Amino acid sequence: MRWIELSPGFACNCRCSGCFSCSADAEAQMDWPEVQRWLHYGRKKGAKHLWLSGGEPTLRRDFLKTLRLAKHLGYERIKVQSNGMLFAYEGFAERACAAGMNEVNLLLKSLDPKVHDALNRTPRSHELLTKGLDRLREVSADHPLRLEGDFLMTARNWQELPELVEHYAKLGLVHFNIWLFSLVDQGSRDLRRLVPRISDCVPAMIAARDVAKRLGATVCSLNTPQCMLPPTHWDMQFDAAGMDLAVVNPGGHVFMLETSSIEQGIYVARCEGCAVRQWCHGMRSDYVMLHGDEELQPVSAELALGYDPRGSILDL
Ligand code: SF4
Numbered sequence: 001m002r003w004i005e006l007s008p009g010f011a012c013n014c015r016c017s018g019c020f021s022c023s024a025d026a027e028a029q030m031d032w033p034e035v036q037r038w039l040h041y042g043r044k045k046g047a048k049h050l051w052l053s054g055g056e057p058t059l060r061r062d063f064l065k066t067l068r069l070a071k072h073l074g075y076e077r078i079k080v081q082s083n084g085m086l087f088a089y090e091g092f093a094e095r096a097c098a099a100g101m102n103e104v105n106l107l108l109k110s111l112d113p114k115v116h117d118a119l120n121r122t123p124r125s126h127e128l129l130t131k132g133l134d135r136l137r138e139v140s141a142d143h144p145l146r147l148e149g150d151f152l153m154t155a156r157n158w159q160e161l162p163e164l165v166e167h168y169a170k171l172g173l174v175h176f177n178i179w180l181f182s183l184v185d186q187g188s189r190d191l192r193r194l195v196p197r198i199s200d201c202v203p204a205m206i207a208a209r210d211v212a213k214r215l216g217a218t219v220c221s222l223n224t225p226q227c228m229l230p231p232t233h234w235d236m237q238f239d240a241a242g243m244d245l246a247v248v249n250p251g252g253h254v255f256m257l258e259t260s261s262i263e264q265g266i267y268v269a270r271c272e273g274c275a276v277r278q279w280c281h282g283m284r285s286d287y288v289m290l291h292g293d294e295e296l297q298p299v300s301a302e303l304a305l306g307y308d309p310r311g312s313i314l315d316l
């Protein structure tokens, strides 16, 4: 294990459409002794890096204590995945950095506050994210702090991806992850309209990767099989197994990232003739059920020649 992703609790101050990691129920939260145990467990198993997720990890009373203990135990990269809202408050970003946080992944939905707030189902979430990012940028003058963005691609926002990446790369974000809106575990028919067809989004994804490259940043796409992207852009591919990351959720559920329903896709009969089948993680089943499998077309050995199908980004 190289990374441990610890979700100490699923409570959150947003109510994002399609999020199934958000619950204030008592059984969806770890207590402090449990958090301590998992931090020690990660180091014992060889994890060098901590990814603190949730829910919203900054909401927890033990947030700073968790960062301090992680630093004390020797975690090198201490990443906080956040909607960024609490960092808007005076002194909070400073305290988090002083406690050990050295990376932040901010949830980015749209440059348009109305769209961002609507997808988060939380008024003022864009305003607070913007203020929070300002504070984080100020703090990064004195503390080493890597800023990244998580973009949840939906039918409402995919068109603005290149512009959004350009905007945030110019504000200092150095890496962007593209996550495809998921219906996994959701089962709610009215959210189907939010899942875009990937082939519609590909030009915007390619443009975003090219904008990022020009500005010295990187883009990684987490839910696209190789056949969805041209081989020239396979460096955007994400190899979940390459992270060597164990996820720990409340209730003590532990699993390797590559086995999660979000990462593990399905194959269709045509995949058997695909030259990159052994490196492909397939397509998410909820996507295939919604949009069919016509977009999955085998890659020929000739097309793949000279390109690395594993992609080059193995570390979020
Ligand atoms: S901010 Fe994250 S955890 Fe909170 S509701 Fe949105 S996606 Fe879920």
Ligand code: SF4
Residues within 6 Å of the ligand: 225, 226, 227, 228, 267, 268, 270, 271, 272, 274, 275, 276, 277, 280, 281, 282, 283, 296, 297, 298, 299
């Ligand atoms: S194995 Fe199937 S899903 Fe994967 S790249 Fe090939 S055709 Fe696409």
